[in-house]
Amino acid sequence: EVQLVESGGGLVQPGGSLRPSCAASGFSVSRYSMTWARQAPGKGLDEWVSSITSDGSTYYADSVKGRFTISRDNAKNTLYLQLNSLKTEDTAMYYCRVVVGSDYRGLGTRVTVSS
Numbered sequence: 001e002v003q004l005v006e007s008g009g010g011l012v013q014p015g016g017s018l019r020p021s022c023a024a025s026g027f028s029v030s031r032y033s034m035t036w037a038r039q040a041p042g043k044g045l046d047e048w049v050s051s052i053t054s055d056g057s058t059y060y061a062d063s064v065k066g067r068f069t070i071s072r073d074n075a076k077n078t079l080y081l082q083l084n085s086l087k088t089e090d091t092a093m094y095y096c097r098v099v100v101g102s103d104y105r106g107l108g109t110r111v112t113v114s115s
Helices: none
Strands: 004-007 010-012 021-025 032-039 047-052 058-060 068-073 079-085 092-100 104-105 111-113
Touching: 004 092, 004 104, 021 032, 021 092, 032 079, 047 068, 047 079, 058 068
Parallel strands: 010 111
Antiparallel strands: 004 021, 021 079, 032 047, 032 092, 047 058, 068 079, 092 104, 092 111
16 A cells, blocks of 8 residues: 655744655655645645656756755655755645555645744
8 A cells, every 4th residue: 555654844934944754655766756746825736846756867846946855765765855945935735746556645744934
């Protein structure tokens, strides 16, 4: 059974950093492309943030390029998203997603950027 469990969100001041993680089970993160998406308060749709492919290629939305870094630890079967230079507009629920036959998403971890 595929499961994704996010953690590592929190409250941080503008300019601060966080590193949400996504613990995966039921599949190997090294074998699939994985994605981070976010949903801002009051917005109904997820915004794509970043993806990493099985060969390690990484992709970023223009809004986070140069500030966020996606990575994975194959031994821990965990996906990460390093968030640096956070802005108030980065406030959102952050989700990891993977397609293993079906599209799976975790429950998310909340990131709040506020002074």
